[in-house]
Amino acid sequence: MGGLDRIDLNILRALQADGRLSNADLAERVHVSPATCHRRTRRLFDEGYIKGVHARIAPEPVGLGVVAMVGVVLDRSTPESFAAFEEAVMGMAVVLDCVLVAGDFDYLIKVRIRDMANFNQLHGRDLIALPGVRQTRTFFIMKEVKEDAPLPF
Known part of the structure; x- marks a missing residue:
């Protein structure tokens, strides 16, 4: 965290806890003027320390109460096969997370679905059809x- 001072870290902590804070409330919380707070927050966005501010939607009320982690093994471990797989996964809205891992799998994918029947359809139609699976x-x-x-910073 080379380019961050105590105020920057406090801004990041406060926004991580509550992304809906107004600039005035954030400035008060980190003990700087609203103008200074706005300038620093804008810099934190511009320099990539803050990737975005989003609402956390409760999954059950929107019909996505089932979570599954899918371990994927590819048929080849080449840069081309990894790239093809990753490109295909990026186009799948149902995939919440996809990470390249060391160990028994090449990738771990996190999906949220309605129910077991929905997962069965997703698995049979989309997941096993991904490139190189x-x-x-x-x-x-x-x-x-x-x-x-x-x-934890």
């Missing part, structure tokens, strides 16, 4: 113990 293994989340925790 040799094998998948699915883990259904029974309880989310800790999710979207703030970054």
